[in-house]
Amino acid sequence: MIRLEKRPSPSRAWTIATPLVAVALTMVAGSILFMILGKDPFAAIKTIFYDPLFHPDFAAFSRPQLLVKAGPLILIAIGLSMGFKAGIWNIGAEGQYIIGALAGAAVGLALYPAESFLIYPAMVIAGALGGWAWAMIPAILRTKFRTNEILVSLLLVYVAENILASAAVGWLRNPEGGGFPGSRNLSKWASSANPELISGTGMHWGVVAAFIAVILAYVVMSRHLLGFQIQLAGQAPRAARFAGVNPSRLVVLCLGISGMLAGMAGLFEVTGPAGQISIDFNSGYGFTAIIVAFLGRLNPIGILLAGLLMALTYIGGELAQFMLGLPAAAIQAFQGMLLFFLLGVDVLSNYRIRIGTGKAA
């Protein structure tokens, strides 16, 4: 008989190895999925994971896309990971991302067509504030009324999507757009554009912000009192209270930081790769970032790597769609599977597997 025996503390080796095991298992399960869909599994896996980086014809186009897609994922996931570590579940990053983009774009468009290098920083700040404000709704409802932040933050995504729809067809619509929904193209107006900084790399301001966020999060989590309090609150909430950690303050801080980063990610996206506020400019990064945060073990460096890997599946998925006719939804299922396997194999870092009926020593 197989039994699980709790480890006194999580195994370090397995903590690092589990994401790799999960990726391997996902590739196996994904191959089976692709086989069921009637595709050659080896070709599909190669197209998703290898071709975007090394294919002679496509790599030149898809390599820069890696940073373009990884930037927002990493930026959002870094914020989410802090909350997740403390047991504060912000799963509405998608909504904060939308509201951040709307707030930032609105500030920029209010100043159109002025030319000033101050406009873009103002938009970034407005984006961060927009995301922060949207995240403050679940934070305040949780601290004042003990309302579950999981449900509130998620439900607010649907509210944000409706606000986005009204902006795209109404109050932010391009007055010279001939009645089509969507705002002015922000990436074509010098003051609000978020261009590629080094040509051929995909590096834009959002990616720079993501790297800075990784470094800051690493310092805060390993060297700062706040990082200690977050970890303590997550592992032993009672002990944290005795140690003087104010749980309400932690909720407001964690939700605020994650909302701010998600809002900034939205603004960088809408001024760069997306280019304009349209009814569906948000591409689910806020939800995929949840997978990135877990895949990176809620650790900043891990999230950096996980974000790049997840970006690879996006690009590889598009390539596989184009080359093999693999449906777009297959990649979504593939990403969901990855999170499943990751959570499943996590048992190995917290428990020992014992075979046999013998009693524990």
Add this chain to the structure above:
Amino acid sequence: MDLSAINPVVLTASLMVAATPILLAAIGELVVEKAGVLNLGVEGMMIIGAICGFAIAVETQSPLLGFIAAALGGAVLSMLFGFMTQVLLSNQVATGLALTLFGLGLSSLMGQSYVGIKAPSTPSLNLGPLSDLPVVGKILFSHDLMVYVSIAIIAGVWYMLRYTRTGLVLRAVGESHDAAHALGYKVIRIRLLAIGFGGACAGLGGAYLSLVRVPQWTEGMTAGAGWIALAIVVFASWKPWRVMIGAYLFGGITVLQLNLQAAGAKIPVELLSMSPYLITILVLVIISSDRRRAALSAPADLGKSFHASL
């Protein structure tokens, strides 16, 4: 705006139809939570139920087989959650989220060849003279079978939790798994059964969306219904009949806002479409701000993993 276009009888009748998917999903989740498990994957199980039910109903031209397939599909998916959280002891919040993300992806993959097809119609029950009653007949006695099945499930769950030994054991497992384990109850097995029941109910709810309420298959068609169902369990303070009140309340709001949109009300369409979500949040706040009630009614071991140390 022409408010006279809104017929209160038709409105009340369609309210029951609009509420049924949420009602089914919420009563299933109530049983799961009573057993001490928090499954946030309701949305994922609903959408899998929606596509399973739709596909089978289209292939066999039998809505009944569709509903059975939906319940099975939801239950199978929920077993994935059950295996992960009960056997591999993974975090319930994260696993539930994973279930939702995976379910959304898998369903759109499964549903590719079913976009734009019409579902075989689910007939209304003919209750003879009852259906012919003025007003009452139209509101209460002219629906399809699933509306009555959903009410029967509510009654069954209420009776089971309140009057049977099974219900007592289920509640014991949810309130204190350690005590239940010490008494010799199989905590994991009972929880797995509850999770399976919850999955089947969510699947039925999803199929009701794709087969009756809409009736079509579109990607992501549940649009947060699973999350509203989770909120309704909290709103109901984990009491079966209050789930019904909650679901009908939200069904009413949904139908009313759709009718107002159709009647050309002077309120922006987006504001009307977001109103069910806003009102859900509002109700959650009101319920949870009552400190005593919220603390008393939630199962004490909700969301905690159980690991028997020998």
